[in-house]
Amino acid sequence: MTATTAPVRATATRPGAIRNRILWTLQVLLGLFMVIASGIPKFVGQEDAVRIFDAIGFGDWFMYFTGLVEVAGGIGLLIGRLAGAAAAGLSITMVFAAATQAFVLDAPSYSVFPLVLAAVFAWLASQRRDGLVALRDRLSR
Template identity: 35%
Template sequence: MSIAVQSKPSRLAPAALWVVRGLLAVVFLAAGGAKLYGVPMLVEEFQHIGLGQWFRYLTGMLEVLGACLLLVPPLGAFGAVVLSCVMIGATITHLFVIGGSPVPALVLLAFNALVIFVKRSDIAAVLSGRPR
């Protein structure tokens, strides 16, 4: 006969996830803000991409939107999805268009994927139409 011992859930995991979400939000607010502000280096980089400056504005808006969504508890996973799509595009752009290292984009993609994985029940709840 075995006795199952139920341990108290750790408070560390939710706190760690909030730290990750907060850091991601800061990074993407800064990056998106720089794109929207028109930092000369970014204007030149997006010119090199060849899609026009509208694409810089779109990318900046998606980064700011995703960062804001990360900080709203029921929408954090959706923010991470938006930002993951941006980072997939950034990785592809670095590999095939502008050069440079795709590692920063891949690291940010990995942290966003972690948020998506941990908060996947929030996505499932919204997609199924059931309340959380």
């Protein structure tokens, strides 16, 4: 009596495929958040955004500029080659947002969310650093 065994099927996932899916899921969710919930309200003059930027004291131009930065960063997260640079830029933007909440608007409790986002964006940028290096090399030619 001979025993035959079924061939072992190798999984079709390559190393890092799950990590890549997680990164893309985060990028899409955060990109949509930055465009829809954070950037666009500044363009349409949402009441809360106008009130906050009036309290900052830089005028409407700064609200529109901040909205533009957030929308551009959100779109950049959705573009593979720009994801690392967009995440790095948004990380810096969120640190400034937290500092503004804490020191200019005198609401340090509101600075926690931007700091959490800054940490997530910094992690995304470190995970997408190959894109940052490729972009740097492309721009330095």
